[in-house]
Amino acid sequence: MEIIEPIIEFKNVCVSYAKNTMAVKYVNAAVARNSITAIMGPSGCGKSTLLRAANLMHMLYPNITVGGEILLNGKNILDMEPIEVRRRVGMVFQRPTPFPTMSIYDNVLAGFSLNGIRLSKSQKEQIVETSLRNVSLWDEVKDVLNKKGTFLSGGQQQRLCIARALALKPDVLLMDEPTSALDPIATKHIEELLVQLKDEVTILIVTHNMGQAKRISERSMFMYLGELIEYDDSAKMFTDPRDERTKAYLTGKMG
Amino acid sequence: MNDKIFKIVLFTAALVIPFICGGIIYSLTIDASDAISHFGFFEFLSSSEWDYTPGKEQYGALPFITGTLLTTLLALLFCIPFSLPVSLFVGEYFKGTRMAEILSTVTDLLAGIPSIIYGLWGFYMLRPIIMALNISPQGSGILTAALVLAIMIVPYAASLSAEFIKMVPSDLKEGAYSLGATRAEVIRHIVFPVAGSGVFSSYILAIGRALGETMTVTMLIGNTNQMPDSLTATGNTMASIIANQFGEADGLKLSALIAIGLLLFCITAIINMIGKVLIKRARIV
Numbered sequence: 001m002e003i004i005e006p007i008i009e010f011k012n013v014c015v016s017y018a019k020n021t022m023a024v025k026y027v028n029a030a031v032a033r034n035s036i037t038a039i040m041g042p043s044g045c046g047k048s049t050l051l052r053a054a055n056l057m058h059m060l061y062p063n064i065t066v067g068g069e070i071l072l073n074g075k076n077i078l079d080m081e082p083i084e085v086r087r088r089v090g091m092v093f094q095r096p097t098p099f100p101t102m103s104i105y106d107n108v109l110a111g112f113s114l115n116g117i118r119l120s121k122s123q124k125e126q127i128v129e130t131s132l133r134n135v136s137l138w139d140e141v142k143d144v145l146n147k148k149g150t151f152l153s154g155g156q157q158q159r160l161c162i163a164r165a166l167a168l169k170p171d172v173l174l175m176d177e178p179t180s181a182l183d184p185i186a187t188k189h190i191e192e193l194l195v196q197l198k199d200e201v202t203i204l205i206v207t208h209n210m211g212q213a214k215r216i217s218e219r220s221m222f223m224y225l226g227e228l229i230e231y232d233d234s235a236k237m238f239t240d241p242r243d244e245r246t247k248a249y250l251t252g253k254m255g
Numbered sequence: 256m257n258d259k260i261f262k263i264v265l266f267t268a269a270l271v272i273p274f275i276c277g278g279i280i281y282s283l284t285i286d287a288s289d290a291i292s293h294f295g296f297f298e299f300l301s302s303s304e305w306d307y308t309p310g311k312e313q314y315g316a317l318p319f320i321t322g323t324l325l326t327t328l329l330a331l332l333f334c335i336p337f338s339l340p341v342s343l344f345v346g347e348y349f350k351g352t353r354m355a356e357i358l359s360t361v362t363d364l365l366a367g368i369p370s371i372i373y374g375l376w377g378f379y380m381l382r383p384i385i386m387a388l389n390i391s392p393q394g395s396g397i398l399t400a401a402l403v404l405a406i407m408i409v410p411y412a413a414s415l416s417a418e419f420i421k422m423v424p425s426d427l428k429e430g431a432y433s434l435g436a437t438r439a440e441v442i443r444h445i446v447f448p449v450a451g452s453g454v455f456s457s458y459i460l461a462i463g464r465a466l467g468e469t470m471t472v473t474m475l476i477g478n479t480n481q482m483p484d485s486l487t488a489t490g491n492t493m494a495s496i497i498a499n500q501f502g503e504a505d506g507l508k509l510s511a512l513i514a515i516g517l518l519l520f521c522i523t524a525i526i527n528m529i530g531k532v533l534i535k536r537a538r539i540v
Contacts, residue, residue, distance in 0.1 A: 057432065086434065097424075099445060099449075101451075111434040115436060
């Protein structure tokens with residue numbers, strides 16, 4: 001499997017929470033542009049930790065250290081300002097996190113207001129509409145934009161969070177088990193949405209759900225005990241995994 | 256049988272407290288009624304005369320209500336720039352670290368200092384400074400009392416606000432960080448709005464403390480009975496006039512003092528009740 005001009009490249013990435021214990025060990029992987037790449041593995045394998053390092057979330061916690069290089073378009077983000085990195089690498093979390101004191105409208109624009117970017121009213125309206133259309137939420141909420149985001153259903157809230165991240169036009173969208181708190185129908189919605197969004201943004205998604213990885217991703221990583229065991233085209237990995245551990249995980253014997 | 260006796264003992268012991276509370280309210284009301292019926296309730300509230308020349312006695316509570324409100328409001332204003340940073344340090348910046356523990360212990364220590372000591376400190380340290388700075392000639396007054404009062408209520412406001420700031424889910428904060436917000440922006444746009452009602456209610460409770468504080472204020476406010484005409488003027492609060500004059504009071508004057516006490520009791524009770532209700536609401540969210 002060869003990836004030409006990757007958007008993100010992990011080079012010997014190690015993450016540790018405490019001295020002498022590594023949660024992620026020497027991961028090397030390149031992520032292809034405008035594609036969906038899934039990261040799978042049993043709980044505690046380091047998949048979320050790796051994902052969170054890609055927009056420097058670890059820097060919020062002084063005890064976490066990251067070694068190696070994470071290249072975004074060829075530049076090491078570990079040397080960049082977290083604020084700049086996070087505007088270019090958005091993130092969606094496991095539990096939907098609309099800001100409870102803001103309306104739906106303000107939630108979509110939160111990325112701008114939080115960063116102190118001033119927009120004209122027409123710019124705002126345009127961003128809100130495109131971002132919400134992007135996540136197919138516009139028709140459902142266009143009449144209640146002034147209501148609080150927390151009034152929406154779980155699936156709608158998660159789509160609102162995706163819209164909020166997309167509003168800043170990031171290069172990459174990191175998703176940390178974005179559907180694990182949602183029911184099957186809402187999950188299906190989000191999966192369809194992600195496939196549509198590929199043209200605009202590169203998606204790196206951590207998932208517990210093997211079916212989901214198989215359905216939506218072009219490539220998949222399998223991590224185990226902090227190591228990247230296998231990384232291949234999803235079609236190949238799900239039919240003919242090279243490593244015994246991947247096979248055991250995919251067949252439900254492990255995990 | 257034993258169980259029954261135990262229950263009766265518990266029951267009576269528990270009943271004593273509401274009974275005492277009711278008794279206090281009852282006797283305050285009875286003793287205050289003389290003054291209130293003599294001057295009329297609203298006249299008593301709005302009159303600023305405090306004249307105890309026998310024969311033309313005239314008592315009004317307005318200067319003291321004003322004194323209490325002024326010292327409390329000023330104290331609140333002075334307290335915010337200190338208590339808010341402390342609550343942010345403890346609840347957000349150094350959350351769960353040793354640093355936060357030390358800071359909150361020291362702040363709580365302030366709450367344990369007897370008010371007479373604050374009074375002494377204010378009288379012998381702060382008052383000369385106020386005089387030296389030419390803020391007021393006599394040094395004591397509403398401003399001086401409010402400054403010390405502010406220090407006294409910092410721990411109440413700070414430790415409770417810190418609890419509410421701690422409760423802001425880290426999910427939400429990470430959500431904001433992931434959009435490229437800085438820490439200051441997260442605090443301004445996420446932490447404060449979300450913890451807002453809780454923080455507000457902790458300040459209400461701090462106000463409740465400041466309203467009734469007696470010893471420190473009596474030592475620092477200058478104890479004059481006219482309407483204060485500026486913030487540096489001397490005056491009296493509802494609590495300090497009672498502390499000052501109850502010893503030599505009798506008849507109508509005593510009744511007037513008790514009426515002021517009843518008023519203070521009601522105001523404090525209402526403020527505390529509002530604070531508690533708000534806290535309960537804030538906890539639910």
